[in-house]
Amino acid sequence: MGSGTSTQHHFAFQNAEKAFRAAALIQRWYRRYVARLEMRRRCTWSIFQSIEYAGQQDQVKLHNFFSYLVDHFTPSSHNERDFLNRMFTEEQPPQASEMQNSGDYESIEVPDSYTGPRLAFPLLPDHATALVEAFRRKQRLHARYVLNLLHEARKHLVQLPNINRVSTCYSEEITVCGDLHGQLDDLIFIFYKNGLPSPERAYVFNGDFVDRGKDSVEILMVLFAFMLVYPKEFHLNRGNHEDHIVNLRYGFTKEVMHKYKIHGKKILKLLQDVFCWLPLATLVDEKVLILHGGVSDRTDLELLAKLDRHKIVSTMRYKTRKENKKQAEEKGNANQTGSAGRPSPWFLPQSRSLPSSPLRPSTHKTHRAGRSSSVPCGVPLDPKELSRRVRHSVDLELERCRQQAGFPAIKEKEEPSSSESEVDSDAEEPPQPTPEEWRQVVDILWSDPMAQEGCRANTVRGGGCYFGPNVTEQLLQKYNLQFLIRSHECKPEGYEFCHSRKVLTIFSASNYYEVGSNRGAYVKLGPDLTPHIMQFQANKATHTLTMRQRISRVEESALRALREKLFAHSSDILVEFKKHDKDETGLITLSDWAAAVESVLHLGLPWRMLRPQLVSSLTDNKLAYKSWLENLAKEKLSQQNIQSSLLETLYRNRSNLETIFRIIDSDHSGSISLDEFRHTWKLFSSHMNIDITDDCICDLARSIDFNKDGHIDINEFLEAFRLVEQSCSGADVSDCP
Amino acid sequence: MADDRDRDEIAVAEFHKKIKEAFEVFDHESNNTVDVREVGTIIRSLGCCPSEGELHDLIAEVEEEEPTGYIRFEKFLPVMTEVLLERRYRPIPEDILLRAFEVLDPAKRGFLSKDELIKYMTEEGEPFSQEEMEEMLSAAIDPESNSVLYKDYITMMVIDEN
Numbered sequence: 021m022g023s024g025t026s027t028q029h030h031f032a033f034q035n036a037e038k039a040f041r042a043a044a045l046i047q048r049w050y051r052r053y054v055a056r057l058e059m060r061r062r063c064t065w066s067i068f069q070s071i072e073y074a075g076q077q078d079q080v081k082l083h084n085f086f087s088y089l090v091d092h093f094t095p096s097s098h099n100e101r102d103f104l105n106r107m108f109t110e111e112q113p114p115q116a117s118e119m120q121n122s123g124d125y126e127s128i129e130v131p132d133s134y135t136g137p138r139l140a141f142p143l144l145p146d147h148a149t150a151l152v153e154a155f156r157r158k159q160r161l162h163a164r165y166v167l168n169l170l171h172e173a174r175k176h177l178v179q180l181p182n183i184n185r186v187s188t189c190y191s192e193e194i195t196v197c198g199d200l201h202g203q204l205d206d207l208i209f210i211f212y213k214n215g216l217p218s219p220e221r222a223y224v225f226n227g228d229f230v231d232r233g234k235d236s237v238e239i240l241m242v243l244f245a246f247m248l249v250y251p252k253e254f255h256l257n258r259g260n261h262e263d264h265i266v267n268l269r270y271g272f273t274k275e276v277m278h279k280y281k282i283h284g285k286k287i288l289k290l291l292q293d294v295f296c297w298l299p300l301a302t303l304v305d306e307k308v309l310i311l312h313g314g315v316s317d318r319t320d321l322e323l324l325a326k327l328d329r330h331k332i333v334s335t336m337r338y339k340t341r342k343e344n345k346k347q348a349e350e351k352g353n354a355n356q357t358g359s360a361g362r363p364s365p366w367f368l369p370q371s372r373s374l375p376s377s378p379l380r381p382s383t384h385k386t387h388r389a390g391r392s393s394s395v396p397c398g399v400p401l402d403p404k405e406l407s408r409r410v411r412h413s414v415d416l417e418l419e420r421c422r423q424q425a426g427f428p429a430i431k432e433k434e435e436p437s438s439s440e441s442e443v444d445s446d447a448e449e450p451p452q453p454t455p456e457e458w459r460q461v462v463d464i465l466w467s468d469p470m471a472q473e474g475c476r477a478n479t480v481r482g483g484g485c486y487f488g489p490n491v492t493e494q495l496l497q498k499y500n501l502q503f504l505i506r507s508h509e510c511k512p513e514g515y516e517f518c519h520s521r522k523v524l525t526i527f528s529a530s531n532y533y534e535v536g537s538n539r540g541a542y543v544k545l546g547p548d549l550t551p552h553i554m555q556f557q558a559n560k561a562t563h564t565l566t567m568r569q570r571i572s573r574v575e576e577s578a579l580r581a582l583r584e585k586l587f588a589h590s591s592d593i594l595v596e597f598k599k600h601d602k603d604e605t606g607l608i609t610l611s612d613w614a615a616a617v618e619s620v621l622h623l624g625l626p627w628r629m630l631r632p633q634l635v636s637s638l639t640d641n642k643l644a645y646k647s648w649l650e651n652l653a654k655e656k657l658s659q660q661n662i663q664s665s666l667l668e669t670l671y672r673n674r675s676n677l678e679t680i681f682r683i684i685d686s687d688h689s690g691s692i693s694l695d696e697f698r699h700t701w702k703l704f705s706s707h708m709n710i711d712i713t714d715d716c717i718c719d720l721a722r723s724i725d726f727n728k729d730g731h732i733d734i735n736e737f738l739e740a741f742r743l744v745e746q747s748c749s750g751a752d753v754s755d756c757p
Numbered sequence: 758m759a760d761d762r763d764r765d766e767i768a769v770a771e772f773h774k775k776i777k778e779a780f781e782v783f784d785h786e787s788n789n790t791v792d793v794r795e796v797g798t799i800i801r802s803l804g805c806c807p808s809e810g811e812l813h814d815l816i817a818e819v820e821e822e823e824p825t826g827y828i829r830f831e832k833f834l835p836v837m838t839e840v841l842l843e844r845r846y847r848p849i850p851e852d853i854l855l856r857a858f859e860v861l862d863p864a865k866r867g868f869l870s871k872d873e874l875i876k877y878m879t880e881e882g883e884p885f886s887q888e889e890m891e892e893m894l895s896a897a898i899d900p901e902s903n904s905v906l907y908k909d910y911i912t913m914m915v916i917d918e919n
Contacts (some may be wrong), residue, residue, distance in 0.1 A: 042860035043881030049849045050893060053914060055801030062782050247869045471786035611771055626778040629802070 054461075059573050060079055063629050065512065065696040068533040070623040071585065074096065076722045087342060125167035128283065139165045143171055148245040149216060155238045156208055163283035166241065170290045173244040176251060177297035183301040183325050184255050188547040194222040194308055197542045198507030198514075198526040201260065202233025202272070206240060206530055206540050209558040217254050224302050225314035226507045226526065227259020227465070231270035235530065236712065238277055238293075258298035258329075259312040259507070260465040260483075264288065265336040296330050302453075307502040314467030314506050314523075315474040315483045315495050324460050329454040335462045339651045357571040362429065468509055469523050489519040496522060502549060514541025514555050534577040579633050585621060587652045594621045597645040607642040610635070691731045765901040769868045773834065779803050780830055789830040793820065796828050803837065805846035813838070851915055858907040868904040 023444045046332040119393075130138070139147055139161075151161070161169075186192060186409045195214055200207055219225050225243055230236035246254045260266065267273045276283040301311040303326070309321075453461075466484025473488040492504065510532045516525045530540030536557075544552045586593065596616035608616070611633065614627035635643055760818055779799050783791040791799065796819070797812050807815065819832045840846065862869055869877075871894065878893065880887045885893070896913075897905045 029821050039877065040881050042882075043877045045849060045854065045857040046861075047878065047885060048806055049810070049854055050889075051847065052798070052806045053800040054889070055798040056797050059779070059802035060783065066782070117911060130839045240766070472761070611774060614774075626782050628775050628778045629782065689865040 021468070026059075041592055045300065057571055059629060060575055063626055064571070064575045064578040064626055065537075067538070067582050067630075069510070071626060072533075072579055081134075083460045086468060124286075125164045125171065126166070128162075130162050130164050134162055135159055136162055138162075139169060141168065141248075142437060143169075143172075143245055143248045145218075145352070148242070148249045151245050152208065152211060152216075152242055155204060155210045155235070155242065159281060160746045161241055163280050163287065163384055166280070166287055167283065169241060169244055169248075170287070170294055172248055173292070174297055176296045177294065177299070178250060179334045180297075180299050180332075181325065182300045182327065182329050183321065184226070184257075184299045185306070186255060186302055186304050186547070188305055188545065192220060192546060194224060194225045194304060194545045195542055196226060196505055196526060196545065198226050198540075199228035199334060199510070199529050199532075200231055200233070200239055200530045201228055201261070201532065202236035202239060202275070203529045203532075203558070204235035204238050204242075205558040206231070206528055206556075207239055209540075209556055210528065210542055214544075214554065217250050219250065219253055221252040222255070224257065224304075224310055224507065226259045226302075226310055227508060227522050229256075229259070229519055230272040231261045231267060232572045233271075233531075234275065236275055238677065255302050256298055257302055257312055258295065258300055258465065260296040260335060262298055263336060264295065265294040267332045270669065292333065294709070296333050298329075300324060300329055300461065304545060305547075305549060306500070307647050309499075309501050310505040310558060311464045312506060313463070313465045313484055313508045314469055314487055315491060315504070316463040316467055316487055318460070318489045319463055319495060320460060321499055324464070327453065327457040327460070329461070332458060335458075363672050389572055424690075449692075466508075471505075471518070483569075487551070487668065491524070492522050504545065505551075510538055511541075512538045514539040515543065515553050526553075534574045536571075537574045537577075564624075564655045575633070578631075585618065585623075585650060589620050590649050590653060594645070594649060597649075601645070606644055606646060609640075609642055613645070614645050663724060693731055708722040709747075769842070771836060772838050773847075775803060775828070776834055776837045776841070780833060784830075785886055791830075791833075792829040793826055793828050795825070796833070799918045800837065800846075803841065804848065805840060806848040807846040811846060853912060854911055855908065858911070862907070867908065868899075868902065868906045874898075876906050 028190060053332070058090075123717060136159040137147075137151050139151070154161070186194060193348060195210075197210060204362075215221050223246070229239050229243060233239075243254075243256060247256060261270065261272070264273070276288055280287055301309060305656060306457060313519070344587050349563055463484050466478060467487055468478060468481070468483055469492070470486040473490045474485050475485050477486045480484050496504070503524065507525045507526055507528075509516075509525055510527050510529070511525055512628055514527055514530065517523070518525070524543065526543050527538075527540055528540045528542055531537060532538055539555045539557045541553055541555045544554065546552075596619055597608055597613075598604075600612035600616060610628070614631070617627055618625070760819075771887060779793060779802055779918055780789075781796040783799060785791075793816060796816055800807065800812065800815065813855050815836065816828070818836050821827075821829070821832075832897065859865065861873070874894070874897070879890055898909050899909075
């Protein structure tokens, strides 16, 4: 009997032990699975961010590129000079008289057949609520009301100070929201979850209302409507995307023109003005500072409070004054002495690695060490004058690089504030911001926090700076503040604290990169000023997906974007591959693959981690690179009429091209002449290592001019391009349109 | 002989690059340190499959004498290189995994009920946290039968990996 029970026990014990070990095995396996998912998620995030920021950097580079071109490209004809000049024609902040015309909505008739929302001014709370409801039902607001609303919004904004002061003793709680980027669903969700604005429920929207998402217009309408209805409780800060030049590239301009074909231009013109009247920051109880980007070690709240914010039309272009012409002249003379052996500007393709190489310190004491890339554009269009300004901007850039390389900053000369006295007699020209004022605004709209101490140029974005915990601390102490709330950066959880919880990033556009990529969040402040964060994700679909599925979807999207980028640089990548394959075996190791790809794309991605998703077949642990590149191309290429390298270049630069086209097409008519197209392409390709003959460009231009009237419809061009890149994979050339 | 050494050197160099890459993904402050709580993820994504106990031992090896909550790359690299060279903590083959599930399902029904899975995962072995359990359930449970059809589950997860 004893042996019976002990055998039973023995078996039981053995079984228990087996179960224990089996469970441990399963857990061990599962934990590894989860870890790999987490790694994939992080890598996916890196891909999106690096591509996004590279795009922003691109835009800044584009402006600098053009100014450099102006300096070195000799217009061979009167036409070409005019063309160039037109690209740099300063867009004046609209004069008051002009504004009357642009805001002229009264003459616009609203047909009886219009079933959308109708607005009457002064707006009542019900109107604003009805507007939200109408947009939720996908209705569109008639252009007349859009203009009317913008007009009223502008009247209100003009009265506001640069730094709005808000107190929690009037409305008990304040809700702060971050970037919305045209994602109306998120705004509606926030109002649904948190409640509509009211005298008891104050809101601050911290910039970047537009671009990228598809409902930027509707978001603006709602925000401005509530601002008019509850002027004391509803506050807006300007973001770096409230800027007509940034809008050219990131979709808002396109959205407006698409939704308002007849009156779009008027709307854009009025918006250009409204944007520069948006306040720059909001201060809660004199303790919590809310602004879009961040701060720098030079941030001066008193200066920011005093400057005329309306002067800063765009943070992408720094406009100089006529008095700078004089300064430039003086510098021009000084420049003659030291220009020998100056390294070429950083934005040229061949000198991409410039910032890390030591530069000889400049002997020019008068240089201003600007932290942001700036393109001086002026009204006088004399080419010599223009090239002097360009040299000035190039010098600024060099100085910035020197600073980055660790050389001490050259002491700056204070910009003479003789702005008023220098006004020319013929200047109906409004006063311009001083360089310092411009920089202050760029800093607060573009900067990002970093973990390390210090303050350095924000090379990733191309504007503003990275500021460390000591900079935050310094600022908070100087102005007796408790903490900062900013936005500007997408975060997986919709928010993030840093600098010992002294800086809170709040981002309200959920699923920003892709469905499931991130949550949105908003923060509530009560009289005790303790931040309470609320998170959300405005897409029900994601709730039912498992973590695995969510990550897969987002990942697929990121990988697609990455493969596009790889394709766009195929020629350069092939060159790099060949360097690693001196014996011409057609094969390279994965290590070399990673090195080559990074050296071309400069995205700083963990290529070895990503390798399994990008490279599928290996021979003997090596990659047959030619066929790998060809496979990338197959996903993109179709038609062979256009030389494939031209296609590649067009594709790589397609968002740049669109931007350029829109800049040239200054009346937003949607078409440019064949000549203008040729000029554009010539200018562009002369600096892009492209062997395209003039004939080829002409052929291309002509083939795109479908109706042979000497004009190219921008939309048709892009459409043609899209058709070319679609389908037709493997099909015969003759089959393609 | 010389070839072997060359090959080893190349292998080590490649391991170093891999380890550095994986480490950098979690080096948020760009100062060559990672939070100790992320080390497990790093090690596992480099191809290893340690148990929690083995992980703790490994962390003890790479931690500072006075634990700071951070792991420095300089300490992590040599230890991790050894792990990779010795091919320690190999991943579990599919068939072994299947047998583990079968041990828990002695009646050979082909599935585990939701409650059974919860019981085993949270009471046996190196128990799951509630979060881990919920996450596993969300993907593993077949909603119609409210159970885990473990063979299908394994197949699905394995495809996912590749």
